Amino acid sequence: MRVGVYFCRCGPGLDGQVSGKIDPGAVRGAVESLPDVAYFEVVDFACADGGQARILEHLAAHRPDRVVIAACSPRQHEDTFRRVCAQAGINPYLMQLVNIREHVAWVIEDPERAVDKAIDQIRAGTARVLHQEPLEAAELDICPDALVIGAGPAGLKAAMTLAAAGRGVTLVERGPILGGLPVRFEEIFPTMECAPCLLEPVLGEILHGELPGPIDIRLTSTVTAIKGFLGNFDVTIATSPRHISVDACVGCGMCIEECPTSVPNALNLNRTTRKAVDFELFGGLPNVPVLDEAACTRFTEGSDCTACLDCCPVPGAVLFDEVATATEKKVGAIVVAIGATIYDLSQVTRLGYGRHPDIVSSWDVERLLAANGPTGGELLTADGRKPRTIAIVHCAGSLDADHVPYCSAICCQTAFKDAHLVESKAPGTQIVSFTRTVVAPGKEAVDLYRHAFDGPHAVERRYHHPGDVEVRVDAAGGLAVSHATGAGEPEVTEVDMVLLLAPMVAGPGPRELAGVLDVPTDATGFFAEHNARSDATRSPVRGIFIAGTCQSPMDIQGAMTQGTAAAGHALSELVAGRTLRVDPATATVAPDRCSGCRTCVPVCPYQAIDVDGWTLKASVNSVLCAGCGTCVAACPSGAIAGHHFTDDAMHAEIEAVLHA
Amino acid sequence: MTGTFEPTIVGFLCNWCSYAGADKAGAAGMPYPPNLRTIRVMCTGRIDAQFVLKAFAEGADGVLILGCHPGDCHYKEQNYRALGRHRLLLRVLEQHGIERQRCRFDFVSAAEAAEFAAVVGEMTADIRQLGPVNLRAVGADAQ
Numbered sequence: 030m031r032v033g034v035y036f037c038r039c040g041p042g043l044d045g046q047v048s049g050k051i052d053p054g055a056v057r058g059a060v061e062s063l064p065d066v067a068y069f070e071v072v073d074f075a076c077a078d079g080g081q082a083r084i085l086e087h088l089a090a091h092r093p094d095r096v097v098i099a100a101c102s103p104r105q106h107e108d109t110f111r112r113v114c115a116q117a118g119i120n121p122y123l124m125q126l127v128n129i130r131e132h133v134a135w136v137i138e139d140p141e142r143a144v145d146k147a148i149d150q151i152r153a154g155t156a157r158v159l160h161q162e163p164l165e166a167a168e169l170d171i172c173p174d175a176l177v178i179g180a181g182p183a184g185l186k187a188a189m190t191l192a193a194a195g196r197g198v199t200l201v202e203r204g205p206i207l208g209g210l211p212v213r214f215e216e217i218f219p220t221m222e223c224a225p226c227l228l229e230p231v232l233g234e235i236l237h238g239e240l241p242g243p244i245d246i247r248l249t250s251t252v253t254a255i256k257g258f259l260g261n262f263d264v265t266i267a268t269s270p271r272h273i274s275v276d277a278c279v280g281c282g283m284c285i286e287e288c289p290t291s292v293p294n295a296l297n298l299n300r301t302t303r304k305a306v307d308f309e310l311f312g313g314l315p316n317v318p319v320l321d322e323a324a325c326t327r328f329t330e331g332s333d334c335t336a337c338l339d340c341c342p343v344p345g346a347v348l349f350d351e352v353a354t355a356t357e358k359k360v361g362a363i364v365v366a367i368g369a370t371i372y373d374l375s376q377v378t379r380l381g382y383g384r385h386p387d388i389v390s391s392w393d394v395e396r397l398l399a400a401n402g403p404t405g406g407e408l409l410t411a412d413g414r415k416p417r418t419i420a421i422v423h424c425a426g427s428l429d430a431d432h433v434p435y436c437s438a439i440c441c442q443t444a445f446k447d448a449h450l451v452e453s454k455a456p457g458t459q460i461v462s463f464t465r466t467v468v469a470p471g472k473e474a475v476d477l478y479r480h481a482f483d484g485p486h487a488v489e490r491r492y493h494h495p496g497d498v499e500v501r502v503d504a505a506g507g508l509a510v511s512h513a514t515g516a517g518e519p520e521v522t523e524v525d526m527v528l529l530l531a532p533m534v535a536g537p538g539p540r541e542l543a544g545v546l547d548v549p550t551d552a553t554g555f556f557a558e559h560n561a562r563s564d565a566t567r568s569p570v571r572g573i574f575i576a577g578t579c580q581s582p583m584d585i586q587g588a589m590t591q592g593t594a595a596a597g598h599a600l601s602e603l604v605a606g607r608t609l610r611v612d613p614a615t616a617t618v619a620p621d622r623c624s625g626c627r628t629c630v631p632v633c634p635y636q637a638i639d640v641d642g643w644t645l646k647a648s649v650n651s652v653l654c655a656g657c658g659t660c661v662a663a664c665p666s667g668a669i670a671g672h673h674f675t676d677d678a679m680h681a682e683i684e685a686v687l688h689a
Numbered sequence: 690m691t692g693t694f695e696p697t698i699v700g701f702l703c704n705w706c707s708y709a710g711a712d713k714a715g716a717a718g719m720p721y722p723p724n725l726r727t728i729r730v731m732c733t734g735r736i737d738a739q740f741v742l743k744a745f746a747e748g749a750d751g752v753l754i755l756g757c758h759p760g761d762c763h764y765k766e767q768n769y770r771a772l773g774r775h776r777l778l779l780r781v782l783e784q785h786g787i788e789r790q791r792c793r794f795d796f797v798s799a800a801e802a803a804e805f806a807a808v809v810g811e812m813t814a815d816i817r818q819l820g821p822v823n824l825r826a827v828g829a830d831a832q
């Protein structure tokens with residue numbers, strides 16, 4: 030074999046960045062005497078246009094079998110010189126770039142030792158290049174469509190943006206309605222807009238609009254399996270039965286009236302009931318009820334009740350026989366927007382949550398104040414009284430090393446909103462706010478902030494340590510908040526209701542889905558980002574994006590912005606008609622050597638390896654394989670070859686770097 | 690003490706962090722001892738125990754394995770696997786009389802130019818102290 034070696038001086042003569050330390054004349058003899066080296070050619074700026082042209086011309090004239098370029102880091106110019114080789118008609122994988130600049134000339138002070146090291150590294154590169162094989166990069170067709178998981182503000186915005194660009198979108202939502210948390214709220218900070226109204230235009234577009242891209246909405250569904258990578262994901266969507274056809278039902282609600290079975294309605298703090306067939310939420314979209322298998326006597330007792338079917342005016346709307354299904358879809362990108370939840374306040378025992386029905390969380394109070402909530406929007410205690418005094422406790426469990434260590438960013442403004450709602454719904458109610466560190470950033474928060482503390486019935490009390498505030502329940506059911514001020518006995522305030530601002534936490538959702546998506550979560554339980562500052566909506570997995578509160582606590586504005594950003598990433602990475610280049614430096618299995626031991630299967634981070642059930646031979650999906658080489662090192666039979674980093678090439682390199 | 694002994698150290702560097710860290714040491718002009726010879730792998734997960742044994746058999750006085758910090762591996766968590774293999778490898782090496790200081794595993798990020806230079810400096814100093822390796826027993830193994 031004939032190896033052509035090019036030495037880049039990285040500058041003219043002996044003044045180059047490389048030749049200033051390593052005189053090519055001192056290297057030439059040693060390199061030329063290596064077996065298989067056909068020539069040693071010196072260039073000035075190999076990477077510059079002129080240098081590339083010169084190498085190209087030289088390669089074309091001398092047609093070596095293998096090429097070694099001793100220059101700078103392959104991290105900088107491997108692609109450059111691979112292109113030059115390709116232009117010269119030499120397979121780009123037959124070139125080895127040896128780093129004599131960053132790893133030698135710039136770090137070795139003694140020129141003699143630098144020459145020695147450069148020779149060793151070039152010798153190693155020359156030895157390994159003999160074992161390099163021509164490889165062809167595959168160009169893969171991509172699917173430009175996207176999957177969006179979660180139909181809250183973030184997911185809806187992502188779906189809408191993608192569909193507006195003409196992409197097919199599959200929108201998978203676990204619940205029976207769209208909109209995420211805010212459709213359950215009455216009004217939203219910072220401007221006290223009506224929450225359902227804010228989402229109405231987005232929901233309208235998605236459900237009935239004429240967006241250029243089709244949106245396939247899968248309610249009562251989630252994603253249970255994902256294989257593949259950017260441009261080529263195969264996803265499995267599991268749908269549980271709703272028993273009411275979303276397509277056929279007209280939403281008249283007659284079935285609800287006729288249904289004989291009532292159960293407590295958890296969404297309304299179990300203070301009202303719901304029917305076994307009922308709307309998830311009055312006003313929720315799509316306006317189609319759900320038949321709850323956990324409540325309907327056909328399912329709980331095996332009864333033959335047909336009340337809903339009998340009264341339904343639309344044939345085919347009530348589907349008792351509907352069963353759970355799993356469907357497969359191909360998509361190119363995935364936006365994960367599954368939201369978050371609030372901390373379980375019963376863990377913070379000093380605050381009494383769960384011990385008295387008038388100690389409520391910020392989530393409970395959204396429902397207590399909602400027009401479609403248990404009291405039709407009137408603020409009443411559990412026994413139906415109008416409260417005279419309400420305590421609002423900020424940081425209930427947040428900024429607390431024993432509970433939620435971080436500040437969840439939205440609670441203070443939620444508290445201001447709640448104070449505002451209380452005041453407008455029950456004017457004259459005394460509101461005592463126990464604040465710790467008030468967080469109300471941005472250009473819009475200030476009005477609600479002022480309002481919360483400046484009103485005639487508002488009192489603000491500051492506390493410093495999580496344990497300074499306690500909620501007491503006396504034997505007669507009276508409520509009081511005790512506040513240790515640091516001076517003397519704690520101040521005790523008797524109240525009729527306590528509202529606890531619970532921090533937002535990831536909940537089990539991200540961790541559960543992490544197993545399916547192979548996207549990591551971080552120590553807080555939220556999804557980990559590719560880079561928390563520069564790429565917060567990108568997960569570490571190519572082609573999977575994260576948006577909204579499953580990434581970090583944030584408000585609706587943040588969630589919607591992230592949804593748009595995630596869609597933007599998907600749009601720029603997957604352009605219909607463009608192909609995706611797959612690096613050929615992947616792993617392959619030699620079936621005759623494979624013993625079917627499966628050692629390789631779990632070490633692969635991309636589930637790229639399958640073992641055939643019949644032949645018991647492993648095979649690597651080159652599309653999924655990213656070329657890390659872990660399976661190659663793990664295979665006890667030496668059956669897996671890591672292209673471009675084969676055992677032969679590596680052993681030759683190790684041997685040659687050590688032997689003159 | 691072998692005052693004039695200059696060890697040869699083979700460094701296996703993962704492309705995404707440690708090789709980049711070494712590049713950065715170069716770009717920042719941070720000198721380190723000339724004793725290191727570098728071999729690039731895409732990830733520490735590719736490093737077969739045979740590579741290390743081979744390096745010792747061929748006369749290396751030390752082997753340095755550098756990868757991404759925990760949680761930063763470009764291929765998710767292969768650096769943990771490499772770390773596990775390294776632990777086993779140390780036992781094998783010790784059975785052959787190769788001191789554990791001769792085979793060092795460490796994490797160096799793409800940003801840690803100074804750390805890279807420091808690790809190479811420390812390792813070189815450690816092995817200067819130890820002197821040349823006794824390779825009789827290993828030679829047979831790696832073939």
Ligand SMILES: Cc1cc2nc3c(=O)[nH]c(=O)nc-3n(C[C@H](O)[C@H](O)[C@H](O)COP(=O)(O)OP(=O)(O)OC[C@H]3O[C@@H](n4cnc5c(N)ncnc54)[C@H](O)[C@@H]3O)c2cc1C
Pocket residue numbers: 178179180181182183184201202203204207208209210211214216217218219250251252366367368369370371391392395439443446533538542576577578579583584585586588
């Ligand atoms: C009590 C409270 C009050 C708030 N008040 C305000 C306010 O006034 N103003 C404001 O700006 N912000 C407010 N927020 C914050 C706001 O709710 C969030 O910013 C917003 O809901 C985040 O939107 P999202 O789309 O990321 O998540 P979500 O709204 O939580 O939506 C996530 C969706 O994903 C679905 N999902 C979950 N898991 C899966 C799965 N595995 N498969 C399929 N689907 C799944 C869920 O069912 C849900 O529909 C409040 C939050 C709380 C807790």
Ligand code: FES
Pocket residue numbers: 703704705706707731732733734755756757761762763764767768
């Ligand atoms: S890529 Fe650096 S250790 Fe895996």
